[in-house]
Amino acid sequence: MAHAPVAHHEAHGAHHVEQSFWNKYVFSTDHKMIAMQYMFTGMFMALIGGFMAYAFRMQNGFPGMEVPGYGLVSPNEYNALITNHGTIMIFWVAMPVLIAAFGNFLIPLMLGCDDMVFPRVNRLSYQIFLLSAIVILASLFVPGGGFAGAWTAYPPLSAKAQYNLTGLGSTLWLVSVALEFVAFLLGGINFVTTAMNARAPGMKMYDIPMVVWMIVVASILFMASVGPLIAGAVMLFMDQNVGTAFFDPDRGGDPILWQHLFWFFGHPEVYVVLLPATGIVAEIITVFARKKLFAYKTVLYTVFATGVLSFTVWAHHQFVAGIDPRMANIFTVTTLLISVPIAEMMFVYIATLYGGSISLTTPMLWALGFIATFLLGGVTGIFLGASGADIYLHDTYFVLAHFHYTFFPIAIIGTYAGVTYWYPKMFGRMLNETLGKIHFWGTFISFNCVFIPLFYTGMAGDHRRIWSYELYPELFTPDLQAVRAFASIATVVMLAFQPIFIFNFFWSLRRGPKAGDNPWRANTLEWQAPSPPPHGNFAELPRVYRGPYEYSHPDRKEDYWPQNAQA
Amino acid sequence: MSAARPIATTRSAAGLPTGRLAVWWVVASEVVIFGGLLASYVMHRLAHDAWAAQAAHTNMWIGAFNTWVLLTSSLCAVLAHKAAEAGDGRKAAKLIGLTMLGGITFIIVKAFEWTNEIHHGFTITSSTFWSFYYTAAGLHGLHVIAGVVIMGIVAMDARRNLELHRVELIGIYWHFVDIVWIFLFPLLYIAK
Amino acid sequence: MAEQAHASHEVHAHPNYMKVYWTLLALLCVSVIGPMFGIKAVTIATAFGVAAYKAYLVAKNFMHINVEKPFISYLVLTVVVFMFLFFAGSAPDVMKKEGTRWVKPSWVAGTAHAAPDVHGSEHAPSH
Numbered sequence: 001m002a003h004a005p006v007a008h009h010e011a012h013g014a015h016h017v018e019q020s021f022w023n024k025y026v027f028s029t030d031h032k033m034i035a036m037q038y039m040f041t042g043m044f045m046a047l048i049g050g051f052m053a054y055a056f057r058m059q060n061g062f063p064g065m066e067v068p069g070y071g072l073v074s075p076n077e078y079n080a081l082i083t084n085h086g087t088i089m090i091f092w093v094a095m096p097v098l099i100a101a102f103g104n105f106l107i108p109l110m111l112g113c114d115d116m117v118f119p120r121v122n123r124l125s126y127q128i129f130l131l132s133a134i135v136i137l138a139s140l141f142v143p144g145g146g147f148a149g150a151w152t153a154y155p156p157l158s159a160k161a162q163y164n165l166t167g168l169g170s171t172l173w174l175v176s177v178a179l180e181f182v183a184f185l186l187g188g189i190n191f192v193t194t195a196m197n198a199r200a201p202g203m204k205m206y207d208i209p210m211v212v213w214m215i216v217v218a219s220i221l222f223m224a225s226v227g228p229l230i231a232g233a234v235m236l237f238m239d240q241n242v243g244t245a246f247f248d249p250d251r252g253g254d255p256i257l258w259q260h261l262f263w264f265f266g267h268p269e270v271y272v273v274l275l276p277a278t279g280i281v282a283e284i285i286t287v288f289a290r291k292k293l294f295a296y297k298t299v300l301y302t303v304f305a306t307g308v309l310s311f312t313v314w315a316h317h318q319f320v321a322g323i324d325p326r327m328a329n330i331f332t333v334t335t336l337l338i339s340v341p342i343a344e345m346m347f348v349y350i351a352t353l354y355g356g357s358i359s360l361t362t363p364m365l366w367a368l369g370f371i372a373t374f375l376l377g378g379v380t381g382i383f384l385g386a387s388g389a390d391i392y393l394h395d396t397y398f399v400l401a402h403f404h405y406t407f408f409p410i411a412i413i414g415t416y417a418g419v420t421y422w423y424p425k426m427f428g429r430m431l432n433e434t435l436g437k438i439h440f441w442g443t444f445i446s447f448n449c450v451f452i453p454l455f456y457t458g459m460a461g462d463h464r465r466i467w468s469y470e471l472y473p474e475l476f477t478p479d480l481q482a483v484r485a486f487a488s489i490a491t492v493v494m495l496a497f498q499p500i501f502i503f504n505f506f507w508s509l510r511r512g513p514k515a516g517d518n519p520w521r522a523n524t525l526e527w528q529a530p531s532p533p534p535h536g537n538f539a540e541l542p543r544v545y546r547g548p549y550e551y552s553h554p555d556r557k558e559d560y561w562p563q564n565a566q567a
Numbered sequence: 568m569s570a571a572r573p574i575a576t577t578r579s580a581a582g583l584p585t586g587r588l589a590v591w592w593v594v595a596s597e598v599v600i601f602g603g604l605l606a607s608y609v610m611h612r613l614a615h616d617a618w619a620a621q622a623a624h625t626n627m628w629i630g631a632f633n634t635w636v637l638l639t640s641s642l643c644a645v646l647a648h649k650a651a652e653a654g655d656g657r658k659a660a661k662l663i664g665l666t667m668l669g670g671i672t673f674i675i676v677k678a679f680e681w682t683n684e685i686h687h688g689f690t691i692t693s694s695t696f697w698s699f700y701y702t703a704a705g706l707h708g709l710h711v712i713a714g715v716v717i718m719g720i721v722a723m724d725a726r727r728n729l730e731l732h733r734v735e736l737i738g739i740y741w742h743f744v745d746i747v748w749i750f751l752f753p754l755l756y757i758a759k
Numbered sequence: 760m761a762e763q764a765h766a767s768h769e770v771h772a773h774p775n776y777m778k779v780y781w782t783l784l785a786l787l788c789v790s791v792i793g794p795m796f797g798i799k800a801v802t803i804a805t806a807f808g809v810a811a812y813k814a815y816l817v818a819k820n821f822m823h824i825n826v827e828k829p830f831i832s833y834l835v836l837t838v839v840v841f842m843f844l845f846f847a848g849s850a851p852d853v854m855k856k857e858g859t860r861w862v863k864p865s866w867v868a869g870t871a872h873a874a875p876d877v878h879g880s881e882h883a884p885s886h
Contacts, residue, residue: 030631034643088656108575113574113575113578114573114574114575115571115573115575116573116575116577117576117578117585117589118585118589119573185596188592188596189589189592189593189596190589192592193589193592194575194589195587196580196581196588197575197578197579197580197581197583197585197588198574198575198576198578198580198585199578199580203580216762223592223595223596223599224595224596224599224837224838224841225599226599226600227596227597227598227599227600227601227602227603228600228602228603228604228606228607228845230603231600231601231603231604231607231706232599232603232607234604234702234706235604235607235698235702238691238698238702242691242692243691243692244691244692244695244698244702245692245695245698246607246695246698246699249863249864249865249866250864250865251694251695252611252694252695252696252865252866253611253614254611254852254853254863255851256853257607257610257849257850257853258847259613260605260845260849260852260853261607261849264603264845264849296602310850311841311844312844314848315848318852321856322852322856322859322860322861323851323852324851324858326851327848327851327852364795393793394795437844438583541574581828582828583827583828583831587827591827591831591834591835592834594835595834595835595838596838597841598835598838598842599838599841600844602838602839602841602842602845603842603845605799605842606842606845606846606850607853610845610846610849610850610853610854611853611854613850613854614853614854614855614856614866615866627791627794631787631791634787635784635787638769638783638784639780641817642777642779642780642821643774644821645776645820645821646776649773649776663767685863686882738821738822739822740815741842742818742821742822743822745821746813746814746817746818748815749810749813749814750814751808751839752790752810753790753806753807753809757790757791757793757794757802757806758802758803758806758807759794
């Protein structure tokens with residue numbers, strides 16, 4: 001096999017070239033630095049998306065009142081807030097943090113190589129991503145304000161400025177999303193190629209840590225699904241700015257076409273963000289239960305099956321849009337089918353925990369929180385997947401609560417799980433456990449207090465994307481409004497707990513206890529490198545002798561067995 | 568500088584060189600981009616018999632000529648790959664130059680074709696048929712231009728016998744662009 | 760520089776590229792002649808049949824997909840199948856001109872091909 005690389009690298013790891021500030025932090029091609037760039041950008045965008053949620057939830061819970069720190073929320077501003085909240089959270093928080101940041105940081109380390117296979121393309125993909133972030137932020141400040149046509153951007157609302165009232169904003173929105181797609185296409189190619197080709201000698205397919213598989217499959221799903229939406233975005237751009245009629249039924253187009261183009265991507269997209277979070281959880285529960293993953297191959301094949309199936313369910317977002325009811329039947333069947341592999345993955349995780357020696361560290365709390373809330377979110381999806389029930393539930397807050405019960409575990413809980421787990425490796429310091437636990441419970445409990453009431457209001461008939469229910473007398477009862485207000489207050493509480501994490505994060509950078517190479521006593525290769533790893537990652541590129549989850553092996557004295565340990 | 572080629576790039580656990588693996592992934596993601604656009608076009612075209620009246624105005628002979636141009640340029644691209652594999656960088660560079668010439672010819676012909684069509688009143692907003700026509704061919708044309716630019720860069724290196732493996736890689740991309748046109752030709756020019 | 764050392768790049772036998780080229784040209788001629796018969800079925804069969812075969816020839820002989828690792832073929836085939844899947848899932852809706860409670864005005868009126876409309880105004884469907 002490839003012995004030569006292991007031999008002639010020796011000088012490589014000991015690279016002590018003094019780099020200028022610009023080369024080290026801004027123009028770096030080192031995957032770890034690029035990971036940090038994505039992570040910090042994503043976290044910054046999360047503050048913006050979170051602030052937007054604060055503003056519109058205050059309006060929803062206390063209509064007509066001036067929102068402290070924002071002012072009065074006008075109807076179109078409300079639309080712009082919810083649109084950009086959704087768009088930012090998915091494209092500029094979940095994807096960059098879960099895929100780009102963790103993927104960039106972990107993949108080369110976990111595979112035992114020194115960087116991504118295309119470091120300069122890696123840098124380019126971040127630069128394009130940064131540009132896309134700047135464009136979407138700029139869109140909020142142009143005349144008319146940010147795009148106000150919902151993150152799903154259905155035409156004709158999204159195509160005609162006279163309807164969405166945000167002509168310039170809607171074009172910039174489209175451009176920024178397109179740029180983000182390009183950035184992730186480039187990044188995805190890097191990840192997939194690296195994972196396929198650059199593995200350490202001895203690392204077979206089934207020795208690859210689950211999180212790497214998940215991120216790679218997510219990248220493949222993204223690459224295979226985003227094409228039609230890119231085509232659609234080009235068409236929408238033309239409808240907005242050139243006067244074409246791709247989606248205008250008055251002139252030979254079809255608005256439903258946009259919906260199909262969007263959701264053909266939109267559905268696999270949720271698995272694109274789900275899989276990395278699930279992978280992160282797999283790493284954490286095995287380490288903190290000191291137990292091997294219950295059924296590695298099953299999970300793996302389940303992931304492949306989910307990936308393929310995810311391409312066959314998309315029109316469940318369109319059940320009441322006027323699609324052919326016979327197609328609705330087909331999509332109901334496939335949608336209900338896809339719940340099976342995902343539930344199965346969760347059960348495998350529970351089986352992994354069963355009988356394990358569990359330590360409830362902060363990362364473990366987040367991982368368990370993920371399993372609990374994601375399961376809840378997933379089962380509520382079953383109601384929506386059945387086209388009959390969806391006739392009532394579509395476009396109500398039930399849907400909204402469902403997808404927040406899935407997206408929040410994915411994007412927020414998954415992120416916190418990953419950050420608290422890998423922080424020692426990234427920065428060489430330990431986070432404060434007490435602060436971590438306070439942050440966890442504060443966030444977790446308040447999160448449930450926000451969204452469980454919204455299931456209730458959704459079933460009561462609360463339509464989505466409504467600036468104020470004052471216009472709906474039968475919904476604007478004191479009881480229902482009290483529930484909405486409760487959810488809004490819970491939102492404020494939830495946001496108020498986040499500074500604890502921010503403080504913990506930055507304070508521990510300097511004042512946290514120094515972490516060793518492997519504070520969690522884990523098996524995967526990133527823990528066999530220094531904390532933080534230097535340029536080149538490993539002093540000597542490792543060779544792999546076993547799988548990643550050999551915990552509590554009966555023949556061993558230690559309860560863990562690193563992948564590269566020879567004995 | 569930190570741009571030294573990492574060890575990772577030289578490994579090939581999957582059994583093929585990293586560069587080629589990456590280009591195939593690029594091709595796969597491009598298939599879905601064009602596939603989405605063309606599928607959308609086909610759906611509309613099949614449902615709008617009346618579009619035949621518009622489609623009659625595309626010039627099949629120009630389309631056929633352009634198809635010939637791209638096929639020939641693909642031939643040059645693969646001959647360049649053969650030369651590069653034999654280590655003959657100068658020959659490969661010359662053949663890439665011919666490929667580029669084909670691409671440029673294609674664009675020039677298209678420019679004349681479109682100018683002519685616009686003069687006759689068939690603009691991008693005339694009818695949704697024309698919207699698709701210009702968008703699909705335009706997106707393809709952008710890929711042709713991008714391909715020509717990258718080929719120029721590869722040829723400059725190849726002429727000095729550097730990075731010869733990239734000749735094959737840009738070739739694969741170019742053949743894909745050719746294949747997209749192979750389908751665009753009947754869709755836009757023949758099926759009337 | 761060292762990249763060819765490890766890559767299992769089989770220096771494969773090159774097919775006769777000129778022969779493939781002439782075949783492609785001949786096929787191009789067939790696809791151009793096909794419509795001249797005036798029979799729709801013939802036109803479609805020659806146009807798209809030829810296109811499919813030409814694409815196959817280019818993929819096989821120019822892109823060497825047949826000597827590549829098999830998963831490359833699976834990958835390309837899979838994404839192509841996904842495109843058919845997209846068509847199958849969307850066409851039943853996009854190709855309809857009216858449904859239970861909706862209608863596409865210009866589709867029903869048959870004016871979807873609308874005469875050249877210089878400003879592309881969105882209100883009056885040119886009738």
